Amino acid sequence: MNFTTQRIEDIVVFTLNETKLDANNSGLVKAEFTLLMKLESVKKLIIDLTDVESCDSTGLSALLVANRLVHANDGDVCLVTSSEKVLSLIRITQLNKVLSVFDTLTDALQELKSK
Template identity: 30%
Template structure:
């Protein structure tokens, strides 16, 4: 899995993921999220457009990060989910826990409301 961050506005980071997120690559996600959690009020959009697979280890990294982010008054949302990931999030009940937007721009726009 590849992960890189771009900043949109001064307060929203977009975490772009590409490839497969599983037990072997989850540590890279945790490290990247830990860096983003150092921000005073983390506001993160996770771009899932190029993420082809995610297992329970990857999902747990998102859940743990969201708990920390929410406690700090920030938020974490998903954008560009593939049909596979959308089904996965719905099946495990996380579609009620995370905001999921069709596009990164939609998630950023929603943060301004």
């Protein structure tokens, strides 16, 4: 699995450099989110899925794990995606009511910097 993490001020950006978030890699993504929360006290997390073109229910589950872990730390999570397939799945499952979803990393950063 190819991903990067970077800190921009008090915001952690997790970028998944894969075209799919599915059963093949969602377990690893969940493990990385769990490890990230143990190593750093993350209160502001951006999950950048710009490269992700498709996602399944196990991928959504990984996003919800990250959301739960950060919210347990009284934090906020933003999601970045411009893929119509991913956005459609997020809307159908109403995950957009749980996570703030943005088209660009810049917009997500602006949102979390204001909190």
